[in-house]
Amino acid sequence: MDNFCEKIFAGDVRASARLMRLVDDRTAGYEEYMKPVWKRAGRAHIIGITGAPGSGKSTMTDQLITRFRSEGKTVGVVAIDPTSPFSGGAILGDRIRMAGHSTDEGVFIRSVGTRGHLGGLSVSTMDITAVMDAMGKDVIIIETVGVGQDEVEIAMVADTCIVVTVPGMGDDIQAIKAGIFEIADIFIVNKADRDGAERTAGDLEMMLEITPRRSGWKVPVLRTAASSGEGIDEVVSVINAHKAFCGGNIKSARLEDRLLHVAYGVVREKIVREVFSEEKLRSLLREGADPYSAVDRLWHGEARGVGAAE
Amino acid sequence: MSKIRILIAKPGLDGHDRGAKVVARSLRDAGFEVIYTGLRQTPEAIVATAIQEDVDAIGLSILSGAHGTVFPRVVELLKEKDAKDIVVFGGGVIPEDDIPALYESGVARIFTPGTPTDDVVRFINENIKPKDVA
Structure with missing residues (x-):
């Protein structure tokens, strides 16, 4: 096992890709590999990119990879796409927009299906990010699944959270609702060459003016046209400014929050697996137990460790 | 789990990828995770992607007639990268006469036009096991 992890710490692509696989599949014993990996994590700057389907997240990611590579930084990308709720299969197509980087050894891109997880990420996203971190990637970009209003888990994972929107997505009331508009460290109005871009940016700026700041960071609203690269230089310089701001202020607190979030995820999985398995719950429900009583009975030890209830 | x-990769200079998309969609419906990378991929890019994504198999779709060079090149690069456990199969406009040489080079299966997509799913289920060891 030490040997396997050493390969990952040396940046070996095959070993790292395999651990990501074990993590994603929750293969028995993957936890033992993740322990040394998490000890190594916390060095990379993690950027989250979220927004509606088709808002330009992948194209933005592609542009950012190019810029960070030209600064001499190595880059990891976790690109998340939806898993079919019916077949459990998925088409993971975010790489199409990033094809220019596939043979660059300084770039590691991993496509991940949500596999039923809500919140814009997969259950495995944080572990996969940690593997990239342990590989020594300088910057890690997490591209969420295309989201609507409430998928805010990315804010737990990323140091710098970018919310991408496009003109014409709704009126100014949308901008003051709770949800993803609250988690942005940077707003981007992409496709800013289209009609209505100034109106959208103006609505966001107005919303920000009436929102109390949480951290002393002033959230900017940037305009880009990612497909032509317009405005991307400014995005990179603001990301770097936010990184400097985080480093001096909130990086350690955010890291602790992240570790706590991972720990609670592990708690939930462990309890479900060992106490509240689907099999045990179904058998109680089938006997006519209501959901609350079924949980109570398992919690108090009935049927614990002996498979289905009598 | x-x-x-x-x-699913499209090497060479084909102008459309309808067939590849149809196959990708049916593999999705069979419960597989399909990574799709779009048109005009080099064998080097395909192999690098396959390794980063830790896939169990690569399906190459080609219409342009370049299968005789591109397919064996992908197999050869996988060997070079110590990844010959990744199964390579292919489809597209491929004359029957060319198939034995492709099998010889290490391609596991070729599907010709008109193959029901269920055949591809069956081939995968029968020949490929997901990797689960470090």
């Missing part, structure tokens, strides 16, 4: 992961 292990899930079969498959890279």
